[in-house]
Amino acid sequence: xSAQREEINRLTASDIxxxxxxxxxxxxxxxxxxxxxxxxxxxxxxxxxxxxxxVLHGLPNTVGVTLEMMILHGQAVMxxxxxxxxxxxxxxxxxxxxxxxxxxxxVRVLKETGAQGVKLESGPVVAETIAYLVRRGIPVMGHVxxxxxxxxxxxxxxxxxxxxxxxxxxLAEAEAAADAGAFAVVVEGVAEGLARQITERxxxxxxxxxxxxxxxxxxxxxxxxxxxxxxxxxxxRRYADLKTEIGDAVRAYAEDVRARRFPALAETYFAKTGx
Ligand code: KIV
Numbered sequence: 001x002s003a004q005r006e007e008i009n010r011l012t013a014s015d016i017x018x019x020x021x022x023x024x025x026x027x028x029x030x031x032x033x034x035x036x037x038x039x040x041x042x043x044x045x046x047x048x049x050x051x052x053x054x055v056l057h058g059l060p061n062t063v064g065v066t067l068e069m070m071i072l073h074g075q076a077v078m079x080x081x082x083x084x085x086x087x088x089x090x091x092x093x094x095x096x097x098x099x100x101x102x103x104x105x106x107v108r109v110l111k112e113t114g115a116q117g118v119k120l121e122s123g124p125v126v127a128e129t130i131a132y133l134v135r136r137g138i139p140v141m142g143h144v145x146x147x148x149x150x151x152x153x154x155x156x157x158x159x160x161x162x163x164x165x166x167x168x169x170x171l172a173e174a175e176a177a178a179d180a181g182a183f184a185v186v187v188e189g190v191a192e193g194l195a196r197q198i199t200e201r202x203x204x205x206x207x208x209x210x211x212x213x214x215x216x217x218x219x220x221x222x223x224x225x226x227x228x229x230x231x232x233x234x235x236x237r238r239y240a241d242l243k244t245e246i247g248d249a250v251r252a253y254a255e256d257v258r259a260r261r262f263p264a265l266a267e268t269y270f271a272k273t274g275x
Pocket of ligand 1: 029047048049050051052089186188209219220221
């Protein structure tokens with residue numbers, strides 16, 4: 001018996017890697033099916049970021065995010081996206097212990113969501129793990145510079161690479177991730193000169209967030225650029241003011257309910273017999 005299947009042609013890790021030095025990559029985060037559906041028309045990569053912990057679950061940082069949360073939101077995003085490449089963040093604690101644990105968890109993420117790749121915050125010890133995963137068929141996106149999962153040891157979120165010594169460290173981490181086989185590397189919170197230097201050195205695309213226009217692509221947390229939060233980092237440009245719009249809509253609804261203007265006749269069901 002053959003079931004009829006709708007063809008879905010998604011961008012792959014090789015498509016994204018091949019964009020190096022060509023048209024800039026457009027990337028945003030999504031955690032739900034309806035937002036993924038909207039982004040899918042325009043974005044090359046949709047990242048199910050572990051920022052979901054802070055953005056949707058109200059956590060103070062990304063350390064508390066679990067593999068189960070990433071899988072659940074990854075499944076939702078995959079139901080909404082049909083064209084973009086969907087990449088899922090490996091959360092804190094799911095890959096640092098060693099390549100074998102990372103492999104088992106990454107396989108779980110890919111099998112249970114159907115996504116096309118995973119992202120690892122790639123500090124000095126993670127390059128070996130990236131190589132292990134890539135050799136076993138798992139597309140990996142690296143993430144260097146400001147690595148939010150290190151917030152506890154770093155004492156918060158801090159831009160990286162402003163001092164020469166740190167600059168060399170971030171550059172080395174980016175090169176290690178690319179040499180290990182990452183198909184793209186997110187570069188977060190670094191000064192422009194360093195972002196350009198990393199972009200020139202790597203053969204794979206760099207995707208910047210708070211890392212200047214010197215990268216091969218850009219990513220933002222969608223909820224930040226839609227203006228859902230009062231405070232955002234200074235590198236965020238707000239393309240909408242949804243917090244105000246949602247507040248206005250909720251106040252208008254409340255006024256209508258209190259004045260018994262909602263629901264009106266057009267919004268009411270009536271029995272066919274007329275009562
Ligand atoms: O978790 C996330 O949303 C991210 C992006 C901001 C790069 O890692």
